[in-house]
Amino acid sequence: MANTREEYMKEKISDIAVVIGFIFIIYGFMLANLFLPDADISYSERRELAKFPEFTLSRLFSGEWLDKCEDYFLDQFVFRDELRGMKAFTGYYLLLQKDNNGIYVIDGIIYKTEYPLNEKSVLNAASKLNEVYDKYLKGKKVGYSIIPDKNYFTASKHWYLSLDYEKMLQIMNQNVKSMQYIDIFPCLELEDYYKTDIHWRQDKILDVADMLVEKMGGDITAGEPYVEKSLYPFYGSYYGQAALKLKPDSIVYLTNDILDNAVVYDHIDKTYSKVYVEDRFGTVDSYDFFLSGAKSIISITNPAHIAKKELIVFCDSFGSSIAPLLLKSYSKVTLVDLRYMHTDLLGDYIDFSGDCDVLFLYNTLILNNSYMLK
Numbered sequence: 001m002a003n004t005r006e007e008y009m010k011e012k013i014s015d016i017a018v019v020i021g022f023i024f025i026i027y028g029f030m031l032a033n034l035f036l037p038d039a040d041i042s043y044s045e046r047r048e049l050a051k052f053p054e055f056t057l058s059r060l061f062s063g064e065w066l067d068k069c070e071d072y073f074l075d076q077f078v079f080r081d082e083l084r085g086m087k088a089f090t091g092y093y094l095l096l097q098k099d100n101n102g103i104y105v106i107d108g109i110i111y112k113t114e115y116p117l118n119e120k121s122v123l124n125a126a127s128k129l130n131e132v133y134d135k136y137l138k139g140k141k142v143g144y145s146i147i148p149d150k151n152y153f154t155a156s157k158h159w160y161l162s163l164d165y166e167k168m169l170q171i172m173n174q175n176v177k178s179m180q181y182i183d184i185f186p187c188l189e190l191e192d193y194y195k196t197d198i199h200w201r202q203d204k205i206l207d208v209a210d211m212l213v214e215k216m217g218g219d220i221t222a223g224e225p226y227v228e229k230s231l232y233p234f235y236g237s238y239y240g241q242a243a244l245k246l247k248p249d250s251i252v253y254l255t256n257d258i259l260d261n262a263v264v265y266d267h268i269d270k271t272y273s274k275v276y277v278e279d280r281f282g283t284v285d286s287y288d289f290f291l292s293g294a295k296s297i298i299s300i301t302n303p304a305h306i307a308k309k310e311l312i313v314f315c316d317s318f319g320s321s322i323a324p325l326l327l328k329s330y331s332k333v334t335l336v337d338l339r340y341m342h343t344d345l346l347g348d349y350i351d352f353s354g355d356c357d358v359l360f361l362y363n364t365l366i367l368n369n370s371y372m373l374k
Helices: 002-035 057-061 064-076 080-094 119-137 153-160 165-175 206-215 235-241 257-261 319-329 341-347
Strands: 101-106 109-112 141-147 227-234 249-257 264-265 271-273 297-300 310-315 332-336 354-363
Touching: 057 064, 101 235, 109 153, 109 235, 119 141, 119 165, 119 341, 119 354, 141 165, 141 206, 206 319, 249 257, 249 319, 257 319, 297 319, 310 319, 319 332
Parallel strands: 141 354, 310 332, 310 354
Antiparallel strands: 101 109, 227 249, 264 271, 264 297, 297 332
16 A cells, blocks of 8 residues: 555656646746847848837738747747757658758758759740840850759759759750850869858869850960968858758868959949958858858959950859959959849949950859849
């Protein structure tokens, strides 16, 4: 009888402990969410976090306020990154899922699925290139080139969905007019890209830069030898999305006297800066180290180049790291990002009447989502 009573007391104590633990967890999380200050930025996801929405009756009745509240509570929940990591770890390693919200990892390299091919978007991209040519570039030496995303090298080998790259190239080559296509696919391999990021590595694309310069008619022997420098750790855009503890990259960049003395001018903000901006490393997007990140229109001036020959590059963020390697052959390299600058406004900022070559350089992900080009 005594043993039965003792077992009963142990069971009661165990039940009480479970209840207390449950209450502690529920109310502990509630109090933590109430009193801990909101975070402004998620460095792991490289984005701003939602703020508590302003209340109005109209927003309440429309449902907008409740939707914004949901976003706020999801973004500001305590231990959010840790819980995301647990979910990703469980999905990848315990449930053996092939991907987590389109993110997959092979041999420590992070990829993001892009599928299917949006043929209308590719046609729109070709139309946008033709529009710019017809408005500003007639009579100029104009080339275009396409940068494959990392899935091109891996997806089909490991049975992941990916774009139909041959079809994409076919659509572009059949519809882009009056421009020379420069095929850089054979110059690239998986090792030329960051493991945790979408972009290519500057130290691995010297051959790509030389090919582009040569095809555009520039002198690939110009300039000085490069010195390699590096910054660590670099957590790329895919690192936070993967939510796994993986080895970060290093940014290895190339410099010399030309690049050290080059001047970068922002045509919109009317400010000057350097080619490599070290205080951008370690911020939300460390890739902004190259040319201060995405800008509408910037120009890099090479004070050592005697011939006054300019290269205008219409590009996305991939252009930020290759542009310094193109500068040796030109007195000025101007980068235009049509995601942030409308085509109709280009003539207000760029004089197309001078001696200039023009290159369109876009990665496959932009072509497959080209409606962002203005």
